[in-house]
Amino acid sequence: MYRIYINDTALIIADFMPANIGSCQQIDVQSFDFREFYKQAKKGTPAIHVMVTKDPKRMFRKLRKPFTLIHAAGGVVKNEANQYLFIFRKGKWDLPKGKLDDGEKTKVAAEREVAEECGIKVSEVGGKLCKTWHVYEDKGQVVFKKTVWYNMRAKNQKLIPQLEEEITEARWIAPGEFSTVKQNTFALIKDVLSLIEV
Structure with missing residues (x-):
């Protein structure tokens, strides 16, 4: 199953109708135009759309192929006080x-990125938590951003937000x-947080 985000709109591509996702709109595979979907999702209200297809991987690759792919990585960082690191x-x-x-390497x-954006030293980088897909525009071009998230640990340190990255x-x-x-x-981000064992 693939979940692609455009702002707060999600497009789910799966070989079954997922349970427990709440209200959603099913998409017809035959007439689907991703560029048109992107335009509507970018300016529309947040919603969940589901495309059910026999081969989700093939469909996802077909949708993604015409666009630039950007690779990113991030951390879900926990300290010894069972607190998690967030940026604003x-x-x-x-x-x-x-x-x-x-x-x-990812x-x-x-x-x-965690060290640069928050001014801390990570004490342990654990396994992958998940990967996410986010579609947006960069210099007028639609891009797919794949972010791989890792579980991390760090001591409770003074945090220094990276102001030049607009982190306040x-x-x-x-x-x-x-x-x-x-x-x-x-x-x-809500989806990533739903995977944290607290």
């Missing part, structure tokens, strides 16, 4: 992440206070 960027709560440098990039705050937040984040974040 451009008016929304987010998780630290960023694009891979040329030739850089895991290395994830650790580097970095904060340790306990799971009991995630509602603050969820009220003002992206649907993609």
